[in-house]
Amino acid sequence: xxxxxxxxxxxxxxxxxxxxxxxxxxxxxxxxSLCALYRVLKSLGKNVRFILDTVSRxxxxxxxxxxxxxxxxxCVVTVDMGDKKLLGDELEAEYGDRVLLNIDHxxxxxxxxxxxxxxxxxxxxxxxxxxxxxxxxxxxxKDIAMPLYVGIATDTGCxxxxxxTAKTMRTAAFLMDTGIDTATVNTDIFDTKTKEYFALExxxxxxxxMYFGGKCALLMLTKDMYRRANxxxxxxxxxxxxxxxxxxxxxxxxxxxxxxGKYGISVRTREPVDASEICALLGGGGHRQAAxxxxxxxxxxxISTILKYTEEALKEQKLI
Amino acid sequence: xxxxxxxxxxxxxxxxxxxxxxxxxxxxxxxxSLCALYRVLKSLGKNVRFILDTVSRxxxxxxxxxxxxxxxxxCVVTVDMGDKKLLGDELEAEYGDRVLLNIDHxxxxxxxxxxxxxxxxxxxxxxxxxxxxxxxxxxxxKDIAMPLYVGIATDTGCxxxxxxTAKTMRTAAFLMDTGIDTATVNTDIFDTKTKEYFALExxxxxxxxMYFGGKCALLMLTKDMYRRANxxxxxxxxxxxxxxxxxxxxxxxxxxxxxxGKYGISVRTREPVDASEICALLGGGGHRQAAxxxxxxxxxxxISTILKYTEEALKEQKLI
Numbered sequence: 001x002x003x004x005x006x007x008x009x010x011x012x013x014x015x016x017x018x019x020x021x022x023x024x025x026x027x028x029x030x031x032x033s034l035c036a037l038y039r040v041l042k043s044l045g046k047n048v049r050f051i052l053d054t055v056s057r058x059x060x061x062x063x064x065x066x067x068x069x070x071x072x073x074x075c076v077v078t079v080d081m082g083d084k085k086l087l088g089d090e091l092e093a094e095y096g097d098r099v100l101l102n103i104d105h106x107x108x109x110x111x112x113x114x115x116x117x118x119x120x121x122x123x124x125x126x127x128x129x130x131x132x133x134x135x136x137x138x139x140x141x142k143d144i145a146m147p148l149y150v151g152i153a154t155d156t157g158c159x160x161x162x163x164x165t166a167k168t169m170r171t172a173a174f175l176m177d178t179g180i181d182t183a184t185v186n187t188d189i190f191d192t193k194t195k196e197y198f199a200l201e202x203x204x205x206x207x208x209x210m211y212f213g214g215k216c217a218l219l220m221l222t223k224d225m226y227r228r229a230n231x232x233x234x235x236x237x238x239x240x241x242x243x244x245x246x247x248x249x250x251x252x253x254x255x256x257x258x259x260x261g262k263y264g265i266s267v268r269t270r271e272p273v274d275a276s277e278i279c280a281l282l283g284g285g286g287h288r289q290a291a292x293x294x295x296x297x298x299x300x301x302x303i304s305t306i307l308k309y310t311e312e313a314l315k316e317q318k319l320i
Numbered sequence: 321x322x323x324x325x326x327x328x329x330x331x332x333x334x335x336x337x338x339x340x341x342x343x344x345x346x347x348x349x350x351x352x353s354l355c356a357l358y359r360v361l362k363s364l365g366k367n368v369r370f371i372l373d374t375v376s377r378x379x380x381x382x383x384x385x386x387x388x389x390x391x392x393x394x395c396v397v398t399v400d401m402g403d404k405k406l407l408g409d410e411l412e413a414e415y416g417d418r419v420l421l422n423i424d425h426x427x428x429x430x431x432x433x434x435x436x437x438x439x440x441x442x443x444x445x446x447x448x449x450x451x452x453x454x455x456x457x458x459x460x461x462k463d464i465a466m467p468l469y470v471g472i473a474t475d476t477g478c479x480x481x482x483x484x485t486a487k488t489m490r491t492a493a494f495l496m497d498t499g500i501d502t503a504t505v506n507t508d509i510f511d512t513k514t515k516e517y518f519a520l521e522x523x524x525x526x527x528x529x530m531y532f533g534g535k536c537a538l539l540m541l542t543k544d545m546y547r548r549a550n551x552x553x554x555x556x557x558x559x560x561x562x563x564x565x566x567x568x569x570x571x572x573x574x575x576x577x578x579x580x581g582k583y584g585i586s587v588r589t590r591e592p593v594d595a596s597e598i599c600a601l602l603g604g605g606g607h608r609q610a611a612x613x614x615x616x617x618x619x620x621x622x623i624s625t626i627l628k629y630t631e632e633a634l635k636e637q638k639l640i
Contacts, residue, residue: 057567159479159492160510162503166496172479173489183482190480194567195534202525205518214515247377247514 028154348474
């Protein structure tokens with residue numbers, strides 16, 4: 001059932017012994033909204049626990065000072081979750097069917113929780129949470145403002161993406177008014193790369209090849225590159241953005257070698273090319289401008305296959 | 321003389337046959353504030369001219385529809401200029417001493433104009449211009465909002481840098497309320513690289529070497545690299561940011577080969593290292609976290625020299 005900001009706030013106030021959860025491989029919005037909500041609930045005198053999957057280096061500071069008590073929760077609250085599957089098998093089995101409240105912003109939300117506070121116009125779950133808190137008169141202190149800011153900034157690519165609205169900017173302004181040091185945080189999150197990532201990115205850029213008169217760029221990451229750069233695939237998601245950044249590229253493809261002869265393929269497009277259409281033909285899916293699929297074949301076949309479907313998509317639109 | 325928003329607005333209203341100028345190699349704020357002011361003055365029925373140095377590809381759209389009439393100006397107005405020297409020799413000689421009004425945000429402004437509207441707390445000249453317009457009841461239409469947005473977004477690294485205040489965010493929100501398409505503009509400006517730049521960046525990343533236990537990273541661009549990537553040095557300024565982006569790096573050095581055996585050196589630092597101190601010892605200067613100098617020597621000597629001074633700066637702070 002969908003609930004309003006006020007109803008969600010009442011549900012939280014009427015609860016105790018609360019377990020907070022969010023999706024696996026938590027991004028800035030997941031960690032930010034969870035940490036902010038934790039602090040709010042503690043300030044209300046609630047008994048609060050949380051479980052977080054591995055938090056990346058640049059977001060670790062948000063969890064400082066948070067102590068997860070150990071108790072059997074009476075209720076479960078989730079943030080930034082479109083589907084209970086995103087909890088991962090173990091947590092889903094244990095808690096997936098007993099989520100009292102989910103605070104989210106994904107238009108694709110499947111309403112798995114007993115109560116869902118959903119605003120799909122919001123740029124981030126942190127923005128939804130902010131609205132709920134301010135509409136109910138909760139004072140936004142610095143230690144609540146910082147995780148909310150990080151949640152909003154990360155989900156909008158630091159206010160660059162199309163999900164950034166005028167309201168998003170005003171929310172950020174309100175949070176900045178509390179005196180949080182956003183410049184340092186932005187540098188850490190948006191302007192810093194580990195030397196491992198930098199090494200892999202260099203190899204990735206060296207591997208870029210252009211096709212179809214510059215309308216397609218393809219880069220390939222091999223297991224050997226991961227090994228040489230000393231980095232795991234799950235730390236390399238930003239690489240997927242690289243090929244499409246080249247001016248004139250309408251289809252940016254990233255091929256990542258996985259175990260067992262499998263290759264993960266990410267396709268990012270610009271209008272009018274539909275990435276999800278290309279990937280659907282190969283058993284994958286996603287959004288119009290960012291989609292993916294997985295192929296099992298030798299690398300040469302993988303590349304020729306994805307290029308063939310890309311060529312067809314470009315021809316269909318009379319772009320080549 | 322410093323003037324208020326109201327006084328500046330009166331000066332503009334009392335003028336006609338106006339020539340608008342800004343600094344050479346104009347950035348987004350220079351082009352944005354000039355184009356916005358042009359449109360405002362035209363809407364007041366003024367006769368307006370402008371002179372712009374080469375505008376980079378991603379900013380060209382701002383000047384569309386602007387027609388620079390040809391007439392002998394009765395007065396000159398400049399934007400985003402801390403010093404008349406920035407006009408370049410020719411324009412400085414002709415107009416440098418007859419600037420009626422300068423609208424700026426640089427704390428280092430030398431007050432060269434007859435009247436200066438200066439707000440050094442503002443993130444961009446475009447933000448100063450916005451304040452002047454709104455305080456004087458000027459309606460901000462989409463064609464004025466877009467250049468102002470671009471000016472503010474580019475000078476703040478899309479709201480990432482330390483000059484971004486809560487007020488900056490609210491100004492951007494106001495501009496977005498007019499309905500301008502900021503997402504497309506942000507992609508073009510912040511998420512797109514020419515294939516020439518991409519090629520040079522790849523070579524630059526390949527050249528990165530780490531020193532002093534990872535506290536210093538140095539990259540080198542040679543004339544041969546510029547030639548191979550088919551790019552000019554003045555299009556490669558963003559490269560200077562790369563070495564310091566690596567986690568743990570306190571001193572990021574970029575060495576660029578120039579004509580006549582000269583090497584331009586850019587030094588970017590993190591606290592507590594002072595870049596301007598290192599560069600001052602080599603005849604250069606700049607800011608605490610971004611400075612530069614030029615050396616004439618063979619490349620090996622250039623590198624060993626800048627590394628020696630870097631080592632001393634790190635030792636002085638007991639960082640190595």
